[in-house]
Amino acid sequence: MISRRDFLQVSMAASALVGASGFGNWSRLAAQQALTQDQLLQFDTFGNVSLIHVTDIHAQLKPIYFREPSVNIGVGDNRGVVPHVTGAEFRRLYGIDDGSPSHYALSSGDFSSLAKAYGRVGGLDRVATVVNAIRADRPDALLLDGGDTWHGSYTCYHTQGQDMVNVMNQLRPDAMTFHWEFTLGSDRVTELVESLPFAALGQNIFDAEWDEPAELFPPYQFFERGGVKIAVIGQAFPYMPIANPGWMFPEYSFGIRDENMQMMVDEVRAQGAECVVCLSHNGFDVDKKMASVVTGIDVILSGHTHDALPEPVLVGDTIVVASGSNGKFVSRVDLNIQNGRMMGFRHKLIPIFSDVIDPDPEMAAVIDEQRAPFTAQLEEVIGQTDSLLYRRGNFNGTWDDLICDALMSEREADIAMSPGVRWGPSLIPGDDITREDIWNVTSMTYGKAYRSEMTGEFIKIILEDVADNIFNPDPYYQQGGDMVRIGGMGYRIDVRKPQGERITDMTLLKTGEAIDPAKNYVVAGWASVNEGTEGPQIWDVVEAHIKKLGTVSVQPNDSVTVVGA
Amino acid sequence: MDFTRRETVALGGAAVLTFVLPFRANAATEDLINEFTGGAELADSGVELDAPEIAENGNTVPISVSAPGASAIMVLAAGNPTPPVATFNFGPLAASQTASTRIRLAGTQDVIAIAKLEDGSFARSAKNVKVTIGGCGG
Numbered sequence: 001m002i003s004r005r006d007f008l009q010v011s012m013a014a015s016a017l018v019g020a021s022g023f024g025n026w027s028r029l030a031a032q033q034a035l036t037q038d039q040l041l042q043f044d045t046f047g048n049v050s051l052i053h054v055t056d057i058h059a060q061l062k063p064i065y066f067r068e069p070s071v072n073i074g075v076g077d078n079r080g081v082v083p084h085v086t087g088a089e090f091r092r093l094y095g096i097d098d099g100s101p102s103h104y105a106l107s108s109g110d111f112s113s114l115a116k117a118y119g120r121v122g123g124l125d126r127v128a129t130v131v132n133a134i135r136a137d138r139p140d141a142l143l144l145d146g147g148d149t150w151h152g153s154y155t156c157y158h159t160q161g162q163d164m165v166n167v168m169n170q171l172r173p174d175a176m177t178f179h180w181e182f183t184l185g186s187d188r189v190t191e192l193v194e195s196l197p198f199a200a201l202g203q204n205i206f207d208a209e210w211d212e213p214a215e216l217f218p219p220y221q222f223f224e225r226g227g228v229k230i231a232v233i234g235q236a237f238p239y240m241p242i243a244n245p246g247w248m249f250p251e252y253s254f255g256i257r258d259e260n261m262q263m264m265v266d267e268v269r270a271q272g273a274e275c276v277v278c279l280s281h282n283g284f285d286v287d288k289k290m291a292s293v294v295t296g297i298d299v300i301l302s303g304h305t306h307d308a309l310p311e312p313v314l315v316g317d318t319i320v321v322a323s324g325s326n327g328k329f330v331s332r333v334d335l336n337i338q339n340g341r342m343m344g345f346r347h348k349l350i351p352i353f354s355d356v357i358d359p360d361p362e363m364a365a366v367i368d369e370q371r372a373p374f375t376a377q378l379e380e381v382i383g384q385t386d387s388l389l390y391r392r393g394n395f396n397g398t399w400d401d402l403i404c405d406a407l408m409s410e411r412e413a414d415i416a417m418s419p420g421v422r423w424g425p426s427l428i429p430g431d432d433i434t435r436e437d438i439w440n441v442t443s444m445t446y447g448k449a450y451r452s453e454m455t456g457e458f459i460k461i462i463l464e465d466v467a468d469n470i471f472n473p474d475p476y477y478q479q480g481g482d483m484v485r486i487g488g489m490g491y492r493i494d495v496r497k498p499q500g501e502r503i504t505d506m507t508l509l510k511t512g513e514a515i516d517p518a519k520n521y522v523v524a525g526w527a528s529v530n531e532g533t534e535g536p537q538i539w540d541v542v543e544a545h546i547k548k549l550g551t552v553s554v555q556p557n558d559s560v561t562v563v564g565a
Numbered sequence: 566m567d568f569t570r571r572e573t574v575a576l577g578g579a580a581v582l583t584f585v586l587p588f589r590a591n592a593a594t595e596d597l598i599n600e601f602t603g604g605a606e607l608a609d610s611g612v613e614l615d616a617p618e619i620a621e622n623g624n625t626v627p628i629s630v631s632a633p634g635a636s637a638i639m640v641l642a643a644g645n646p647t648p649p650v651a652t653f654n655f656g657p658l659a660a661s662q663t664a665s666t667r668i669r670l671a672g673t674q675d676v677i678a679i680a681k682l683e684d685g686s687f688a689r690s691a692k693n694v695k696v697t698i699g700g701c702g703g
Contacts, residue, residue, distance in 0.1 A: 211627055241621040242697060255617045465698045476618045477695055
């Protein structure tokens with residue numbers, strides 16, 4: 001008898017031969033004219049179960065630009081393997097032609113000119129078209145939302161997530177898990193979760209006082225699809241009270257809790273689950289490690305680290321699927337489940353080229369309805385940009401360079417700190433900067449821009465602490481963001497050193513002098529996780545700065561020297 | 566907790582040692598272990614220690630220990646100024662040899678559990694628990 005593992009490998013090989021992973025078909029189309037909606041959606045329905053995965057939408061209802069990172073360093077066992085391969089190296093790895101649609105969608109390099117050729121990506125009205133098309137092929141496909149949905153825009157902030165709930169309800173997901181949603185505060189989260197017509201899952205969401213599973217968030221939900229009993233287990237972001245302000249949701253405790261995950265897998269298998277899917281917000285490297293520790297999961301739909309991979313990564317008998325962020329991609333995964341075993345799969349990461357995929361009119365109407373009360377505020381032009389503005393990258397991006405400049409100039413600080421979050425779309429040279437654009441990269445419920453004095457020694461402690469959350473060789477100790485962005489100061493980082501030894505050569509840029517551990521520096525920053533932070537909202541600080549500049553030109557930033565990558 | 570940012574920053578400053586010298590089992594901890602075991606060898610299996618990888622709050626970190634058949638389990642926080650946390654003694658009628666509690670950790674360090682097993686041998690388990698400033702999740 002052929003083992004399950006052999007079957008998977010046969011299936012993988014077959015995929016590569018006939019292009020059934022969905023990759024390779026559209027990637028070789030040389031020009032935009034050659035790309036059609038039918039090609040993007042083309043998929044030979046396979047097996048008996050279809051999963052549709054969206055994640056980390058960050059409230060992006062409309063098409064946007066989104067530049068993928070050029071610096072995304074892996075450490076330990078993940079050094080040099082996906083998703084820690086970027087740019088041209090990534091294209092070589094997957095056989096992607098330079099200048100092709102997949103180059104533009106999946107990798108960095110030549111972004112501004114490709115953006116002009118291929119246009120914006122995403123838009124939930126386009127996502128709806130894709131979801132509807134998959135449902136036309138497979139009416140009982142499961143739609144699963146990996147979370148970070150109710151956060152990240154002007155309208156989401158002002159409606160406390162209601163706009164996203166209304167839009168997602170129109171898309172009809174079957175289950176969801178969570179991260180930034182909790183920064184709405186636990187009362188609002190409870191209110192919204194109780195209103196949901198679908199399952200809100202998280203095996204690792206516990207009551208903080210009793211250390212018992214939280215009642216509001218069941219660990220799993222069963223679905224019967226294509227005659228197959230499927231269990232979907234939720235895994236919320238494990239480090240919510242650490243990476244985000246725990247005081248906003250003190251009733252809850254999280255953590256990876258992989259032992260509990262194993263118990264849940266065993267429990268659903270004992271109850272007859274033939275297929276086990278984990279809807280995860282762990283981040284890709286954490287999911288890979290979890291897949292190697294927990295047995296019995298067929299598919300992990302991975303979120304949080306915003307990686308977009310054209311093929312699943314196989315860990316033991318588990319496939320790990322990464323579906324990007326900001327509404328830029330939808331993953332379709334078809335499974336052949338026989339006698340409680342996954343005998344094969346077919347996968348496609350569908351890029352949402354907004355000029356190629358037609359908007360779904362019903363969804364477009366729902367989106368317009370959410371935005372209508374705020375149109376004037378959203379569309380107000382604050383300035384223009386001469387530079388590409390993007391966020392993604394381990395150490396800096398031009399959006400954060402601009403935000404740090406705004407903090408130093410508006411708050412009269414020596415040094416600025418901007419959090420290493422991975423959400424926030426891009427703008428290309430020549431674009432207007434609207435208020436909506438500013439909110440897309442700053443909106444949050446704890447956005448006050450503080451100004452305080454810190455010693456050189458404490459600044460180093462912060463950098464070392466954050467660096468270890470990203471570059472700890474054990475993925476279970478990684479929180480999945482990027483390095484805190486620093487304005488006004490340069491430093492050298494050796495990513496392979498242990499905590500306390502990574503950061504050296506800290507230099508105050510305006511004087512060129514070394515940072516004195518004993519001296520106080522005025523530091524302005526935002527997104528403090530501490531309660532009672534005071535200061536103006538970051539979006540007001542950035543807006544005031546851009547208004548004064550008129551046209552933004554961001555200078556190349558080489559203030560961070562990276563070694564050991 | 567109700568700290569202002571400034572106070573919290575000051576607190577963070579007080580925790581400097583945490584980051585400069587990651588706490589490891591020191592001589593005092595080794596002495597305590599020797600005292601408990603009488604210098605006996607420590608097996609790698611026989612006691613399980615459950616603790617978070619990263620503490621949500623260093624002031625109250627939930628841990629649990631379990632060692633089937635054990636008569637006692639000692640828990641040490643190797644990096645705390647006072648490493649002994651607790652020693653749980655189990656009588657012959659104890660239904661299970663499991664205990665849970667919450668402990669305070671001064672900074673990133675190893676939490677260590679030593680169990681005295683039924684046959685008089687000893688087992689050791691340790692887990693590194695990180696206490697972090699946090700604040701930059703994606």
